[in-house]
Each structure stands twice: as C-alpha cells, then as structure tokens.
Amino acid sequence: MFKKFQTGVLTHIALMLTLVAGLGVSTRSAFIIYEPDVPDCLKK
Amino acid sequence: MINTISRSLAVRLGGKLDVNKDSIDLYAYGLEIVLGTAVQLSIIAVLAYILGxxxxxxxxxxxxxxxxxxxxxxxxxxxxxxxxxxxxxxxxxxxxxxxxxxxxxxxxxxxxxxxxxxxxxxxxxxxxxxxxxxxxxxxxxxxxxxxxxxxxxxxxxxxxxxxxxxxxxxxxxxxxxxxxxxxxxxxxxxxxxxxxxxxxxxxxxxx
Structure with missing residues (x-):
C-alpha cells in the first residue's frame, strides 16, 4: 500500500521535473537567473 | 555543488522508478533549474526583507x-x-x-x-x-x-x-x-x- 503511494508520488515528481526540463530548453527560458547545461538527450 | 546535489537526487529518483540514463539526465536538469532558482530567489527575498x-x-x-x-x-x-x-x-x-x-x-x-x-x-x-x-x-x-x-x-x-x-x-x-x-x-x-x-x-x- 505504502510502496504504491510512494511510487505514485515519485512518478508525479518525475513528471514535473520533465516538464521543467522541457521549459528550460524552450526558445524562451522560463527560469531566468540560472542556466544549466542542457543534457544531450534534450539536444536531439 | 548544485549540479552534484541534483545529479545525486536524480539518480536516486531514477533508481526508485527504474528508468534509463536519458530520463535520469532529464530529472537532473529539471532539478538543477528548480533548486538553483529556489536557492537564489530565497536568498534575495530574505536579505531584501532584512534590509527593508x-x-x-x-x-x-x-x-x-x-x-x-x-x-x-x-x-x-x-x-x-x-x-x-x-x-x-x-x-x-x-x-x-x-x-x-x-x-x-x-x-x-x-x-x-x-x-x-x-x-x-x-x-x-x-x-x-x-x-x-x-x-x-x-x-x-x-x-x-x-x-x-x-x-x-x-x-x-x-x-x-x-x-x-x-x-x-x-x-x-x-x-x-x-x-x-x-x-x-x-x-x-x-x-x-x-x-x-x-x-x-x-x-x-x-x-
């Protein structure tokens, strides 16, 4: 029960991080002050 | 510093969800943006509040x-x-x-x-x-x-x-x-x- 809940929460976190990463590589960065290196998988 | 923390958290998250290396890179990148922005904005907001x-x-x-x-x-x-x-x-x-x-x-x-x-x-x-x-x-x-x-x-x-x-x-x-x-x-x-x-x-x- 707890493991299922934990996996659900982690999946949502992963989904949000993927969304943030997508915004980070768009033509217009939504995150203005800091610009990290774009990973190779997003450069493709 | 922020890069290392993000990478380590992303590896742990990737391990729990059993995903490939590309997904871990993606999570690390997302975490780096979120943590970096949060740290910077928090420091600026707290110091600005203290200074009035x-x-x-x-x-x-x-x-x-x-x-x-x-x-x-x-x-x-x-x-x-x-x-x-x-x-x-x-x-x-x-x-x-x-x-x-x-x-x-x-x-x-x-x-x-x-x-x-x-x-x-x-x-x-x-x-x-x-x-x-x-x-x-x-x-x-x-x-x-x-x-x-x-x-x-x-x-x-x-x-x-x-x-x-x-x-x-x-x-x-x-x-x-x-x-x-x-x-x-x-x-x-x-x-x-x-x-x-x-x-x-x-x-x-x-x-």
Missing part, C-alpha cells in the same frame, strides 16, 4: 525577469557567480529605487528607457547564449513582436502606477534597463569581464 527593501527588490526582479524571459540575454558561467551577481544587482537596485525623484524626472526616464528598449528589441532580441541560440528568422521576428507588445502593455501599467508609488515605478524602470543592458553586446562584454575576473581569482567551477 523587499517591495522594490521584488518589483525590480519581476520586471527584470519578465523582460529577460522575453528577450533573452547573457548568463554567467557558474551557479555561484550567477547567484552572487543576481544578489548584488537585485539588492542594490532595490535600494536605488527608494531614492526620491520628481514626476518630471520619472517621465523623462520612462521615455528614455522606452526608446532604449525599442532599439534593443529591434537590433538584438532574442539574444542567445552559447548554450541556447535562436537562428530561425521567423522565430526571431515573432519574439521581437512579442517583446514590443509586452513593452507597450508595461508602459501603460507603469504610467498608471506613476501617481501611486514612484519607488515601484523607478524599480520597474531599472529592471527594464538592466534586462536591456544584458541583451546588448556591451552587456555581454561586461559579464565576460566579471567572469574572467573570478576565473583569475581561482573561483570554483560549479556548473
């Missing part, structure tokens, strides 16, 4: 970030340098905005700022970096038009606020001028000088 310049600093940051989002511009090469520069810039501009200016001076500054912003928009927007360049002509034109549209809306809002609070107007003007400066070639040179100075001082590469 919270409202003007936030108005400066909002305008600065908004026009940087629209127009792009230069970034420093490491997280620590970027954080230090953002902190000094935001707090100093938050303080400068508290200076008293007559309505006439504010109007003159607003007109001059708009002329500068329009010129910068036509000449250099969107300004890219080594990590992100926009070369597509249609996309460049679209971003120029959007910046001009939002600049018009901003002028309207700032003009309405003039009679209400001159400090907020000045903070917003400074935000626009700094974001324009960071789009201009002289802004790139200025940030390059700061980057080189820290390299000579033996600053740690954190990105």
């Amino acid at each position: 310049i919270f409202p003007t600093t936030i108005v400066f940051l909002l305008t600065f970030c908004f026009f940087r989002w629209l127009g792009g511009g230069v970034h420093l090469s490491t997280f620590v340098r970027c954080s230090a520069f953002s902190l000094v810039l935001s707090l100093s501009m938050g303080s400068v905005a508290l200076m008293e200016f007559s309505m006439l001076w504010l109007v003159v500054m607003l007109i001059m700022s708009v002329f500068i912003a329009v010129y910068v928009c036509i000449a250099w927007v969107p300004a890219g970096t080594e990590k992100k360049m926009i070369s597509d002509k249609k996309l460049r034109l679209k971003q120029k038009k959007e910046m001009l549209l939002f600049l018009t809306i901003w002028v309207f809002v700032v003009t309405l606020c003039m009679g209400y609070n001159s400090s907020y107007v000045l903070a917003s003007l400074l935000g626009l001028l700094w974001s324009c400066f960071m789009i201009m070639p002289c802004g790139y040179r200025f940030m390059g000088v700061i980057d080189n100075f820290f390299k000579k001082e033996g600053g740690e590469e954190c990105v």
Whole structure:
C-alpha cells in the first residue's frame, strides 16, 4: 500500500521535473537567473 | 555543488522508478533549474526583507525577469557567480529605487528607457547564449513582436502606477534597463569581464 503511494508520488515528481526540463530548453527560458547545461538527450 | 546535489537526487529518483540514463539526465536538469532558482530567489527575498527593501527588490526582479524571459540575454558561467551577481544587482537596485525623484524626472526616464528598449528589441532580441541560440528568422521576428507588445502593455501599467508609488515605478524602470543592458553586446562584454575576473581569482567551477 505504502510502496504504491510512494511510487505514485515519485512518478508525479518525475513528471514535473520533465516538464521543467522541457521549459528550460524552450526558445524562451522560463527560469531566468540560472542556466544549466542542457543534457544531450534534450539536444536531439 | 548544485549540479552534484541534483545529479545525486536524480539518480536516486531514477533508481526508485527504474528508468534509463536519458530520463535520469532529464530529472537532473529539471532539478538543477528548480533548486538553483529556489536557492537564489530565497536568498534575495530574505536579505531584501532584512534590509527593508523587499517591495522594490521584488518589483525590480519581476520586471527584470519578465523582460529577460522575453528577450533573452547573457548568463554567467557558474551557479555561484550567477547567484552572487543576481544578489548584488537585485539588492542594490532595490535600494536605488527608494531614492526620491520628481514626476518630471520619472517621465523623462520612462521615455528614455522606452526608446532604449525599442532599439534593443529591434537590433538584438532574442539574444542567445552559447548554450541556447535562436537562428530561425521567423522565430526571431515573432519574439521581437512579442517583446514590443509586452513593452507597450508595461508602459501603460507603469504610467498608471506613476501617481501611486514612484519607488515601484523607478524599480520597474531599472529592471527594464538592466534586462536591456544584458541583451546588448556591451552587456555581454561586461559579464565576460566579471567572469574572467573570478576565473583569475581561482573561483570554483560549479556548473
């Protein structure tokens, strides 16, 4: 029960991080002050 | 530093969800953006509150970030340098905005700022970096038009606020001028000088 809940929460976190990463590589960065290196998988 | 923490958290998250290396890279990148932005904004907000310049600093940051989002511009090469520069810039501009200016001076500054912003928009927007360049002509034109549209809306809002609070107007003007400066070639040179100075001082590469 707890493991299922934990996996659900982690999946949502992963989904949000993927969304943030997508915004980070768009033509217009939504995150203005800091610009990290774009990973190779997003450069493709 | 922030890179190592993000990578380690992403590896743990990836391990729990049993995903491939590309997904872990994606999570690490997302975490680096979220953590980096949260750390920088929290430090700026707390120090601005302690110094009693919270409202003007936030108005400066909002305008600065908004026009940087629209127009792009230069970034420093490491997280620590970027954080230090953002902190000094935001707090100093938050303080400068508290200076008293007559309505006439504010109007003159607003007109001059708009002329500068329009010129910068036509000449250099969107300004890219080594990590992100926009070369597509249609996309460049679209971003120029959007910046001009939002600049018009901003002028309207700032003009309405003039009679209400001159400090907020000045903070917003400074935000626009700094974001324009960071789009201009002289802004790139200025940030390059700061980057080189820290390299000579033996600053740690954190990105």
